[in-house]
Amino acid sequence: MLKLFATFLLSISSFAVLSQDSTTVTPSRDYGFFERATSLHRGRLIGVSSSVGGVWAGSMIALQAIWYADGSDGSFQLYDDSRNWLQMDKVGHLYTAYQLNDLTSNLFEWSGVDQKTSTWIGFGISMGYQTTLEVLDGFSGIWGWSWADFGSNALGSALYTAQELTWKEQRIIPKFSYSPSPFAEVRPEVLGSSFSESLLKDYNGQTYWLSFSPGSFLKNSKIPKWACVSFGYSAHEKLVGSESTYYHAPTNTTYNEQREFLFSLDIDFSQLPIKRPWLKTIVKQFNYLKIPFPALILRNGNLIGSPLYF
Numbered sequence: 001m002l003k004l005f006a007t008f009l010l011s012i013s014s015f016a017v018l019s020q021d022s023t024t025v026t027p028s029r030d031y032g033f034f035e036r037a038t039s040l041h042r043g044r045l046i047g048v049s050s051s052v053g054g055v056w057a058g059s060m061i062a063l064q065a066i067w068y069a070d071g072s073d074g075s076f077q078l079y080d081d082s083r084n085w086l087q088m089d090k091v092g093h094l095y096t097a098y099q100l101n102d103l104t105s106n107l108f109e110w111s112g113v114d115q116k117t118s119t120w121i122g123f124g125i126s127m128g129y130q131t132t133l134e135v136l137d138g139f140s141g142i143w144g145w146s147w148a149d150f151g152s153n154a155l156g157s158a159l160y161t162a163q164e165l166t167w168k169e170q171r172i173i174p175k176f177s178y179s180p181s182p183f184a185e186v187r188p189e190v191l192g193s194s195f196s197e198s199l200l201k202d203y204n205g206q207t208y209w210l211s212f213s214p215g216s217f218l219k220n221s222k223i224p225k226w227a228c229v230s231f232g233y234s235a236h237e238k239l240v241g242s243e244s245t246y247y248h249a250p251t252n253t254t255y256n257e258q259r260e261f262l263f264s265l266d267i268d269f270s271q272l273p274i275k276r277p278w279l280k281t282i283v284k285q286f287n288y289l290k291i292p293f294p295a296l297i298l299r300n301g302n303l304i305g306s307p308l309y310f
Contacts, residue, residue, distance in 0.1 A: 034278040037112030044111035052104060056129060063133075068140050079137070079144025084241040086259055088203035090152040091233060093130070095174045095208055097156030099288060101126040105164070119164040126157045171216040173268060174208065175230070175290040177310045181205040183255070186248055187239050207234040207309075209290045211266040226271040230290060232262030236299055264295035264309060 031037050037044060082090070105122030109115060130153040138145035156174070163170050181204035184191040192198030198205060211230040215223035237255040239246040246255045269287045274280040295309035 032277065034281045036110050036277075040112040045108070045113070048107045048111050052107070052125060056125075056132075060132060060136075063136065068136050074139065075141070076138045077141075077144040079146050080148070081143075081146050081241070082148035085203050086235045086238055086257060088206065088208075088233075088235050088238070090148055091208045092206070093149050093152035094156035094159070095176060097126050097130055097153040098160050098174045099156075100129065101157045101160040102170070105160070115168065116165065119161055123157050123161045126160075127153060169216075170270070172210055172212045173228075173287060175211050175266065176288065177207045177209065177232075177290040177292075178205050179310050183237065183239055186255070187246070191239065203235045203238055207232045207260075207262065207290070209233075209262075209264075209266070211268065211290065213268055213271065216271075224271070226268045226273075228266040228268050230262075230264045230266040232260075232264065232290070232295070234260040234262065236260050258300045261298040262295050262309070264290070264293045266293065267291055 031041065101119075101122040103122075104125045105118045108118040108121050113121065131150065134145050134150055134153075137143045137149075159172065159174070160170065163172065178199055180195065180198060181191075181202055183204045184193075184198040184202045191202040191204070192200065209230045209232040211228040213223065213225045213228045215221040215225045215227065236258040237246075238257045239255050244257045247253070248255065270284045272280075272283060274283060290310070292308050292310040295306045297304040297306060297309070
């Protein structure tokens, strides 16, 4: 697996170099750290490729030792989890694949690789990394290869890549927000017994959003491109992955799963008119998250208002 990855990463780096015009390979001047190179910067490219490789290989080794060590009998199996958790985990896969594509594409652009090539490299890394995890799941003996997960990964990477190739910018941005829910206390062994565990496991506390600015789509619009509307999706009273209800005997309470659809406003931090490269880079990192803001929640046919939702 690691040999295959090393070959893949070497191919990406070689492709990045060979795809550049020969007159733009050597940088003509030094760049500030937060400034994107306008020609291929070999030092940055080597550093980025090595860092991506190190994180990829290191995380795979750690997961193999910690997460996948038990239960594997060496056989490959499929696992259909497409109906579990109200598909919240699938939306999470889409979000993760998109953000990984965004991060790696921007790193290679920072290295002076042209925008189109960087986008495809990011797509390859995002899909390659997520697919490697799916393969490990397939051999785990506990879970299995999930076509639903793979499809969600592909949608996330495709969402980033299609926008970058079509508009040369991101107009529709997946975002994430989290607020601890009371349901983790009911099943802490499944939904997490600490904040960090619940952040990853409790879908009742997670919300995934799609934010976009009407000003990016409407010609001659006076709406600034940083001002966004946002549509969200979450789960409520979801305590079991494959079952719609859960009975809690100690409190004699039955929990019934419910989908939540949300509407709110948001900010695209990448579109704020910031001139300083270092400040723009730092502020852009907030685009991973949906800002706290009032929201409307549609749950079980009822419209609920929240004065401040995160």
